[in-house]
Amino acid sequence: MAPLGPAGAHPTSAEPLSRSIFRKFLLMLCSLLTSLYVFYCLAERCQTLSGPVVGLWEGNEEAGAPGRGVLASGPRELAVLPAVARRKSLLQLQQWRRRLPPALRYDAQEAAAWEEEPLGLAGGPGGSGAGSSVAEAPPGTLDLLLDEGSKQLPQAIIIGVKKGGTRALLEFLRVHPDVRAVGAEPHFFDRSYDKGLAWYRDLMPRTLDGQITMEKTPSYFVTREAPARISAMSKNTKLIVVVRDPVTRAISDYTQTLSKRPDIPTFESLTFRNQTTGLIDTSWSAIQIGLYAKHLEHWLLHFPLRQMLFVSGERLIRDPAGELGRVQDFLGLKRIITDKHFYFNKTKGFPCLKKAEGSSKPHCLGKTKGRTHPEIDQEVVQRLRDFYRPFNLKFYQMTGHDFGWDG
Numbered sequence: 001m002a003p004l005g006p007a008g009a010h011p012t013s014a015e016p017l018s019r020s021i022f023r024k025f026l027l028m029l030c031s032l033l034t035s036l037y038v039f040y041c042l043a044e045r046c047q048t049l050s051g052p053v054v055g056l057w058e059g060n061e062e063a064g065a066p067g068r069g070v071l072a073s074g075p076r077e078l079a080v081l082p083a084v085a086r087r088k089s090l091l092q093l094q095q096w097r098r099r100l101p102p103a104l105r106y107d108a109q110e111a112a113a114w115e116e117e118p119l120g121l122a123g124g125p126g127g128s129g130a131g132s133s134v135a136e137a138p139p140g141t142l143d144l145l146l147d148e149g150s151k152q153l154p155q156a157i158i159i160g161v162k163k164g165g166t167r168a169l170l171e172f173l174r175v176h177p178d179v180r181a182v183g184a185e186p187h188f189f190d191r192s193y194d195k196g197l198a199w200y201r202d203l204m205p206r207t208l209d210g211q212i213t214m215e216k217t218p219s220y221f222v223t224r225e226a227p228a229r230i231s232a233m234s235k236n237t238k239l240i241v242v243v244r245d246p247v248t249r250a251i252s253d254y255t256q257t258l259s260k261r262p263d264i265p266t267f268e269s270l271t272f273r274n275q276t277t278g279l280i281d282t283s284w285s286a287i288q289i290g291l292y293a294k295h296l297e298h299w300l301l302h303f304p305l306r307q308m309l310f311v312s313g314e315r316l317i318r319d320p321a322g323e324l325g326r327v328q329d330f331l332g333l334k335r336i337i338t339d340k341h342f343y344f345n346k347t348k349g350f351p352c353l354k355k356a357e358g359s360s361k362p363h364c365l366g367k368t369k370g371r372t373h374p375e376i377d378q379e380v381v382q383r384l385r386d387f388y389r390p391f392n393l394k395f396y397q398m399t400g401h402d403f404g405w406d407g
């Protein structure tokens, strides 16, 4: 009796033995491939969905992509985290969130700020692959985590000055784990005051206990109503003003306008009300903003000087860590941001962050920061220096700080 075939059938004379073996082999190969595929799928899924909170539990900040463990764990695991570990996990999550590409960002305002920042550095803010974790996180987990903390009105505001270096200061400060700031400029105290404080608070990022909420809107410094309005929100608000040589500031301001409207008149012609008499046009905002002493008078009617910190825009470029040291002290923060956080980027011509907020990638400000200024007639520059000198000296007296703009 002939042996049975694979399905128990007798091989027919038309089906030779080699063909039957070949069929068996094909069948086995198919099952092997199917098993491999199933195994692969399972392994991928495990990695995505059920990673333990290793590293975060053990205080190892370097373990994996920041926040990945948190995202990978479910609500149950979070609930059993002790308070300290929980805060740490959330801090890491906050830092990690801020590195997401804008499209994946929870906070549209922050996203807007990032958009102007990348310098085309390899990878970019979302290049670490962390973004894919968001898409794969179990539904509801991210929402649950992002609901942690609460939105607070800012306790500290960078109120000016326009083109002083306010973006650099805010971005550098955001490296600090105890600072949470809204990325875009809210313009609440100058343009949207009628929307009310609840609207304003809602723009703020969530903070945990001990974290400071901040924002920056450089136009506040020259807004008449701003001091009284901020004081009405809280008399204890800390105010930071980044100031820069008013002549360079005016040229920087003009350069920005020129980049948007290339057909505007020259800087020289806008500077003078009457070119023959040489009368400076103080109604031109580029000139007016630089009258720091005048603007400061309005603030001092509502805030004591000790509640204001004046940051040198020039020193912020020359010695960012030194200036950040003063700012951290003023805000009552531990000095965490130090020399180690900065490097000088020769291409950019400015100091940049070695790592932006928990990221391993270097980060410079965007191309709208650090523009090349047009050549300005040196006689006009000198005329402006002479014009600003008495105002500068008054400002040095008022603040008790010589910013060195007058030789």
Ligand SMILES: Nc1ncnc2c1ncn2[C@@H]1O[C@H](COP(=O)(O)OS(=O)(=O)O)[C@@H](OP(=O)(O)O)[C@H]1O
Residues within 6 Å of the ligand: 161, 162, 163, 164, 165, 166, 167, 168, 218, 251, 252, 253, 255, 313, 316, 317, 350, 351, 352, 365, 368, 369, 370, 371
């Ligand atoms: N680290 C670093 N990188 C790039 N740019 C830096 C930095 N530190 C200070 N600055 C100076 O910041 C100037 C822009 O100031 P602001 O950010 O206050 O401008 S704005 O009012 O928000 O438009 C900008 O002015 P311009 O050079 O005229 O573009 C810079 O000189």
